[in-house]
Amino acid sequence: MLNWMSALRTSPLGLAVGLSAAAAYFLLQPGRTRNATRPRGDSKAPRTWMLETGAAVLQRRPPLRGFDTYLAGFHPMKEDPEHQWIAHHWCKVVNEDFIQCLLFDGNTADANLVGVEYIISERLFRQLPEEERGYWHPHNGEILSGQLAAPGLPQAAEKMLMKRQINSYGKTWHLWDTGVDGRAGDDLPFGAPRLAWSFNHDGELQPWLQELRDRELRLRTEERRAARKDLVAFAHPQEGTDALKGRFERPTREIPGAQEKRAQLTGRH
Template sequence: MASSGGEIPGLVPEKGEPIPPGKLMSTEQRFLDKGAQMMQSLKPVNEIKQHVCTFALYSQDLTRQIETHHYLTRLNQDFIQCAVYDTDDSHGRLIETRGEGRGRGRRGRKEEGGGCELAIAAYRLAAGRRSRPIVARSSSSQQLHRRRLRLQEALENFGGVGASIQVSAGVEYIITDRIFETLPPDEQKLWHSHAYEIKSGLWVNPQVPELVLKPELENLTKTYGKFWCTWQVDRGDRLPLGPPSLMMSPQPVNLGKVRPHLVEKRDYKYKISIDDLKMSRVEIEEPEWINPQADNWKQHGKGFVILVEPIEMKKMAPFP
């Protein structure tokens, strides 16, 4: 039986081993990804509008604290969903964009065929087929090599062959107090409040002025979040192992306080001061009431873990 709070042996990677383990992407894979990126809409991803940096604590062990990066999508006034990463840095090679715009080459000239043709060329090359719009016809290996180099250069100028690699840490859902009060008590225990996190300056939108954020922060103090961590990177997991862990928000009591060195590291990176942020948010009103079912550990001193157990499967198919 596995649990979200258990220790799993063999997690720490060997020195120099990549996380996650695996070979570097091939040129063909990069071409395919770039071609798909240019031809597909990726609408859900494009709906991400905000980046928030904050901190989270494991429900079963509040001494395990991590910096988190939430990428927010607002579905309506009462509901926000967040893809959560362990960093906003790029861990992979990112090839510099030299062009002046989409569909332009190194010297600003328009590439033959435009963006769609370039994407098709990438697919053809990855599949081992000749790409007429971009390169000359040839069957020799030397000419094929030159075609690859030329297409790679075109893709670099079009937007970069490389990709930024981030480790996805989980997902958080954020709801207003109005929605939270409609949940059953057993469900409310899985959620945490945001008021202290915001008032204390732990919750930040990097590069966004506080004056612009103030109305948003005032609304967020009245919200609750449920955050499931799917990859426990803080303990060195090379892959997302075991069941997800429930995460809690920082609080000003007991073990809920974030360790100072984590905050100092964050402040240094973004050139901000948590003390200045706290002062600028003094006038933000705290909620009149925070439901005690949230942040349940403060009242009961207990966290929550998921236990994975075998269970009999339903053998009756819904359709013949």
């Protein structure tokens, strides 16, 4: 799914795109974005630095291997959708139906770990118990709007990656509010985990947040949206698309291809 190199190998243009992907790795690195929040506590002592250096040389890190696909998107909290964050994902493909991601508040070495996300295919979502499905947000709105990006990848590779994610679902827990763009955050992860959701209508995402993300990572969301128009043909109606509908004071509009499954079955949208 998110293993874009595997996708390239199955493409008729695999070699050419693969070469451009290799070039992009060196030439199209994403911008750097960091959060101002620093965790409470004393600075590292010399003995801590020594222990870390020794661990890096002597200890293996098998569970962390494979968390190398970088995605940048946005998350609103389901119970408080005006509470919104830029979400930096580092993801590991477990198999063709299941992915797990670590969420950070930036993409630099000092970024804070703020949450986790699990991603499943449409096939696995259909197997979930009814009461479980309310925790899983749909991804079509994020993809087709251009909000979800893979910074640093060439356009052809990124689009192939996004096509493989159409109709998938995510379950996301945010554990730490570290703030965004100058808004003061907590210096420790306080409170209960908060269930995050996805944006499935234009106007739900606060415009300034998209502008901030695009400026920091040198992205053009609208260009990505235009390039993905043909992916609408592969999109199925998804449960949870209308979960935040009516929760915003500003007007919202439908995203072509992001349709509520239950509404579609009853003939209403």
